[in-house]
């Protein structure tokens with residue numbers, strides 16, 4: 001019996017978890033602690049995110065009190081600016097055998113083998129192809145490339161790693177590049193190719209760092225320092241999902257556990273790399289798991305200080321194995337999304353920025369969340385595969401003009417930022433054309449000129 005079956009009770013979607021949302025705290029005391037700026041306990045967080053464990057469901061009046069406290073805290077910590085980054089997504093490969101049940105991005109790596117019929121929808125890019133994608137985006141004015149990928153069996157950290165891996169040992173999860181139609185080469189070569197194109201490289205999740213040292217004795221510090229030498233600038237704290245192992249055993253039994261995830265992030269920080277943090281919520285976990293996860297992030301930040309932002313990733317359920325198998329019926333509700341953002345703002349007293357992700361929430365809800373504690377509105381990304389393949393409906397691109405319009409419409413100040421927030425530029429409200437200015441080749445020309453010139457808002461207006 002697998003973890004999925006053994007953790008489930010009779011009713012579909014109900015799990016016999018040890019961690020449950022019960023506390024000795026009252027909602028009123030938790031709210032007072034939040035308003036007074038005291039460091040919240042896990043029990044406080046659970047009371048706030050459930051709007052009180054003494055009542056069933058979410059109490060709308062109490063919810064508003066939590067959102068208001070978070071919005072006030074946001075104003076005290078970061079003021080009225082709303083930031084975004086001019087970035088491009090470059091996913092290198094969809095080949096992955098890890099089998100996470102929330103993910104529809106991956107394609108079984110077997111399909112990519114040279115002697116298989118080439119009829120799958122996946123892709124693998126060579127370093128040269130990654131270089132071209134990023135070079136084109138940098139020429140348009142992009143500052144950053146976000147690059148996350150499947151764990152391709154032919155990937156290794158560098159040539160030494162590929163030589164050390166044994167194709168006969170199933171634990172190494174390695175097949176030599178000759179087996180595949182396209183060789184992804186090594187992580188070091190991919191990072192160098194994107195860095196050489198002039199972008200800030202935001203890449204190598206803890207799960208990818210783990211893949212980059214499977215089967216050898218190297219530690220995460222070694223991996224991240226080699227990658228930093230190759231041009232890695234910052235690390236995305238994805239692969240976090242829910243940082244409580246009883247939930248990971250259900251939704252991603254093939255992934256590293258919470259302890260390993262934290263160890264990889266600490267190593268990245270040790271090497272001096274700034275990093276983001278994330279939570280993917282709204283599937284099988286309960287509110288207590290969400291707060292425990294925030295607690296793991298807050299502890300990690302106490303030790304490192306390297307986390308620049310927290311990114312809530314609301315689970316996109318439509319096209320995923322969890323939904324197909326009837327394990328979940330839907331994702332988080334609007335109220336749950338609002339409370340997650342608000343409690344993250346209040347709980348993470350040591351993380352300055354909370355992101356509202358338009359790719360997950362769309363424009364209308366994304367803007368609403370900027371009044372619930374969030375202050376960053378993600379990036380332009382230009383293309384998107386992960387959310388789209390899971391059934392996401394919110395498009396793949398936002399222009400700088402979209403950002404200027406949307407952020408001004410809610411009475412806040414639009415600001416273009418660098419990935420680590422150290423460089424910032426307030427947008428000129430009187431500019432007749434909006435384009436990025438922080439990228440190495442950015443001169444204020446719109447990222448996609450035709451789209452902005454004809455006033456089309458294709459991707460941006462698709463949902464709201």
Ligand SMILES: C[S@@+](CC[C@H](N)C(=O)[O-])C[C@H]1O[C@@H](n2cnc3c(N)ncnc32)[C@H](O)[C@@H]1O
Nearest residue numbers: 102103148149150205207238239280315316390
């Ligand atoms: C697709 S993986 C790619 C990188 C690498 N394979 C890894 O797992 O770290 C990146 C992240 O996308 C997010 N993701 C995947 N499927 C999703 C879904 N259906 N809804 C929301 N987020 C999702 C997860 O948080 C995951 O860690």
Ligand SMILES: Nc1c(NC[C@H](O)[C@H](O)[C@H](O)CO)[nH]c(=O)[nH]c1=O
Nearest residue numbers: 089146313357378379384385386387
């Ligand atoms: N850079 C950000 C992204 N990029 C898109 C991701 O790479 C990915 O396709 C998806 O979000 C995976 O869940 N997405 C964000 O939500 N926030 C970012 O800052």
Ligand SMILES: N[C@@H](Cc1ccc(O)cc1)C(=O)O
Nearest residue numbers: 146148236237238276278311
């Ligand atoms: N920019 C965020 C968001 C992100 C989300 C999902 C990803 O797969 C990648 C990135 C990060 O660095 O973590």
Ligand code: SF4
Nearest residue numbers: 096098099100103150
């Ligand atoms: S989340 Fe990452 S590791 Fe898991 S299946 Fe998807 S691509 Fe592979």
